[in-house]
Amino acid sequence: MYNSPMRTLAAILLGRAVSYLTKLFRFGGGSAAPGLFALKIDPGLVAKLSQRIPKNIIITGTNGKTTTARMLAHFTKANGLKVIRNHTGSNLERGIASTLISHYTLNPRPYTLDLGIWELDEAAFNAVAPKLNPDIIVFLNVFRDQLDRYGEIDTVVKHWCQTLKNIPTKTQVLINGDDANILKLASCFKGKVQKFGVKDYKILGESIGHLKEKGDLDFEAKNVKLNGLNGSSFSLSFNRQSSVIRLPVPGIYHIYDALAALACATHLNLPVCRLSNALKTFSPAFGRVEKLPFGYIFLIKNPAGAIQVFETLAPNIKPEDRLLLALNDNIADGTDVSWIWDGEFEKCRVQSAKCRVFVSGSRAYDLAVRLKYAEFNPKQIIVEPDLEKAFKQARVGLKGRLFILPTYTAMLELQSILTKSGLKKQYWEEEN
Amino acid sequence: MTIMKLIIGYLYGDLMNIYGDTGNIIALKKRAEWRGIGVKVKNISAGDKLKKGDVDIFFFGGGQDQIQELVAKDMGESGKGKVIKKEIARGVPLLAICGGYQLLGDFYNLHKGPKLPGIGLFPAYTLASRDRMIGNIVIESMFGRLAGFENHSGKTYLRKGLPLGMVIKGFGNNGKDQTEGCIYKNAIGCYMHGSLLPKNPKLADWLLKKALEVKYGKKVDLKPLNDTLELQARRQVFKKLKCG
Numbered sequence: 001m002y003n004s005p006m007r008t009l010a011a012i013l014l015g016r017a018v019s020y021l022t023k024l025f026r027f028g029g030g031s032a033a034p035g036l037f038a039l040k041i042d043p044g045l046v047a048k049l050s051q052r053i054p055k056n057i058i059i060t061g062t063n064g065k066t067t068t069a070r071m072l073a074h075f076t077k078a079n080g081l082k083v084i085r086n087h088t089g090s091n092l093e094r095g096i097a098s099t100l101i102s103h104y105t106l107n108p109r110p111y112t113l114d115l116g117i118w119e120l121d122e123a124a125f126n127a128v129a130p131k132l133n134p135d136i137i138v139f140l141n142v143f144r145d146q147l148d149r150y151g152e153i154d155t156v157v158k159h160w161c162q163t164l165k166n167i168p169t170k171t172q173v174l175i176n177g178d179d180a181n182i183l184k185l186a187s188c189f190k191g192k193v194q195k196f197g198v199k200d201y202k203i204l205g206e207s208i209g210h211l212k213e214k215g216d217l218d219f220e221a222k223n224v225k226l227n228g229l230n231g232s233s234f235s236l237s238f239n240r241q242s243s244v245i246r247l248p249v250p251g252i253y254h255i256y257d258a259l260a261a262l263a264c265a266t267h268l269n270l271p272v273c274r275l276s277n278a279l280k281t282f283s284p285a286f287g288r289v290e291k292l293p294f295g296y297i298f299l300i301k302n303p304a305g306a307i308q309v310f311e312t313l314a315p316n317i318k319p320e321d322r323l324l325l326a327l328n329d330n331i332a333d334g335t336d337v338s339w340i341w342d343g344e345f346e347k348c349r350v351q352s353a354k355c356r357v358f359v360s361g362s363r364a365y366d367l368a369v370r371l372k373y374a375e376f377n378p379k380q381i382i383v384e385p386d387l388e389k390a391f392k393q394a395r396v397g398l399k400g401r402l403f404i405l406p407t408y409t410a411m412l413e414l415q416s417i418l419t420k421s422g423l424k425k426q427y428w429e430e431e432n
Numbered sequence: 433m434t435i436m437k438l439i440i441g442y443l444y445g446d447l448m449n450i451y452g453d454t455g456n457i458i459a460l461k462k463r464a465e466w467r468g469i470g471v472k473v474k475n476i477s478a479g480d481k482l483k484k485g486d487v488d489i490f491f492f493g494g495g496q497d498q499i500q501e502l503v504a505k506d507m508g509e510s511g512k513g514k515v516i517k518k519e520i521a522r523g524v525p526l527l528a529i530c531g532g533y534q535l536l537g538d539f540y541n542l543h544k545g546p547k548l549p550g551i552g553l554f555p556a557y558t559l560a561s562r563d564r565m566i567g568n569i570v571i572e573s574m575f576g577r578l579a580g581f582e583n584h585s586g587k588t589y590l591r592k593g594l595p596l597g598m599v600i601k602g603f604g605n606n607g608k609d610q611t612e613g614c615i616y617k618n619a620i621g622c623y624m625h626g627s628l629l630p631k632n633p634k635l636a637d638w639l640l641k642k643a644l645e646v647k648y649g650k651k652v653d654l655k656p657l658n659d660t661l662e663l664q665a666r667r668q669v670f671k672k673l674k675c676g
Contacts (some may be wrong), residue, residue, distance in 0.1 A: 144450055151448070152496045224548075336569070336581045338625040341455025365665035369630050372661055373455075373462050383664075 011042035035097030061140025071261035294400035320400030326410035360390035448495030455627025473557035492532025531623030565666030569602030580624025
């Protein structure tokens with residue numbers, strides 16, 4: 001059979017072939033299929049190829065991985081670093097493998113890359129993190145999400161804890177000090193752990209009883225000022241320094257993402273004033289907070305994320321605006337839609353009876369029932385499971401903005417609907 | 433006519449509420465309020481006392497294994513378990529989902545660890561297993577066809593008594609005997625999330641009706657509500673599982 005380097009090469013070639021074919025026939029984004037096939041030939045692919053990258057950073061958690069990774073990529077590229085990053089939403093081992101394959105060059109010297117930024121899914125983290133031999137690991141948060149896939153929060157944290165026990169102590173671990181469940185990880189790792197968080201703010205996670213005393217944060221956001229849908233500003237404190245940071249994306253939840261990205265960047269010795277400048281040109285990934293000519297898209301995927309979106313949106317909705325909510329129950333969305341009953345849709349209830357709310361997706365009726373019990377006026381609610389039809393209807397006679405709140409695969413559908421009408425590039429053409 | 437009021441007792445609602453089961457409380461509350469019935473929701477948790485007449489409908493949701501141990505202990509030590517049994521015996525209705533259902537049976541044998549004693553309300557016991565029973569579920573019951581979503585590895589076996597219904601699609605109590613849930617007097621336990629009551633309004637109304645009849649000692653007829661949306665949502669699940 002193949003000896004080791006041949007096996008790896010064969011895997012890479014197969015991956016490249018799959019990638020070419022999927023792009024040729026426009027079949028999916030090609031962001032996971034190449035890796036899936038390549039790993040069948042060489043299961044050790046990720047460890048072997050990531051070794052050639054001088055520094056690797058892993059980002060995991062329930063919400064915010066993509067935004068954090070994107071912010072970090074933005075900073076580092078603005079400082080001239082050559083970065084490799086797995087494609088949006090491709091955060092399982094095959095996604096990592098696909099990315100490594102697409103950047104592979106036969107000549108290993110000189111290194112053409114400086115840094116690998118890897119988003120890892122909460123469950124995949126345990127198998128894949130050790131293979132990447134990371135310099136930094138970020139734990140953003142843990143919330144109930146896709147209960148049909150992950151099971152319980154305690155189990156997720158327990159597995160992370162177990163994995164951390166086997167990570168070399170030279171790795172720098174960064175944890176969200178405001179999330180009581182994430183704090184538990186500090187005692188699982190014998191190396192350096194630093195905490196980031198927002199002053200006077202506590203995330204009500206899934207832990208029981210009393211929230212622990214926060215203790216000192218190594219990276220702290222103070223004097224937070226929220227600026228509607230336009231963004232926010234805060235003063236970043238670390239190492240006894242203080243800098244003002246302005247974010248062009250709204251909501252407190254994005255401040256956590258920014259803190260994590262900034263903390264990583266300081267460990268890469270990038271000057272903070274340059275980071276703060278770089279943020280001015282930052283734009284979020286598709287669907288996370290996507291601004292369109294006629295409105296916004298805000299991805300929702302679990303109660304915590306949904307509540308954060310509602311709290312950001314609610315004060316900014318005007319009577320002439322409209323809402324389009326889309327609930328799918330495909331595997332990537334989570335097949336159990338019970339979570340919508342933990343999402344506080346009441347917060348999104350629109351005052352004026354004139355505001356139309358469109359409800360779509362494969363479980364549109366479940367969502368409509370949720371809204372009915374959230375005391376939305378039934379006359380306001382229009383149910384149309386077909387997303388393309390719902391999107392068209394929602395724009396007929398639209399005088400204000402259209403806020404679209406889709407779950408993950410509904411967001412992907414929306415992307416192709418927008419592309420068909422010439423409004424958005426195909427997502428796999430979007431630059432990292 | 434006197435204005436009727438109901439108190440919903442949310443058993444360990446701060447500890448056991450991780451699968452969207454709070455939706456059942458929302459459904460009961462709204463359906464009562466839309467009929468002019470006042471509703472208060474009381475959280476009855478570890479350290480709280482419970483006495484006869486405190487609660488008109490009990491609700492008990494699902495939780496993580498670690499919490500279930502804590503709760504099982506508290507139910508025994510605080511005497512709440514005994515009071516709940518007495519209340520059910522005199523007809524007070526109850527709905528328990530997943531973890532709540534398991535803890536109201538004879539016992540629950542966890543994966544690694546002790547045999548958790550239940551309060552012996554339902555004539556059923558639960559054994560841990562390695563199978564994960566996950567997916568949309570449809571059952572036939574005295575309340576018609578019910579649709580929900582199950583997610584459990586515990587397998588529940590009825591020693592005697594009646595199941596809530598028979599499984600048409602899905603696993604149910606244990607994936608073997610086609611039963612799902614258990615009904616004893618006006619107490620119902622089952623594995624169905626979804627949440628259960630929003631898509632199955634007939635069951636929600638039955639619980640409300642029983643609660644009012646026991647509380648006010650007379651027959652109660654609830655004004656019918658427009659359940660078109662709820663039934664469409666339920667039908668969407670039937671279509672998905674191809675069971676008409």
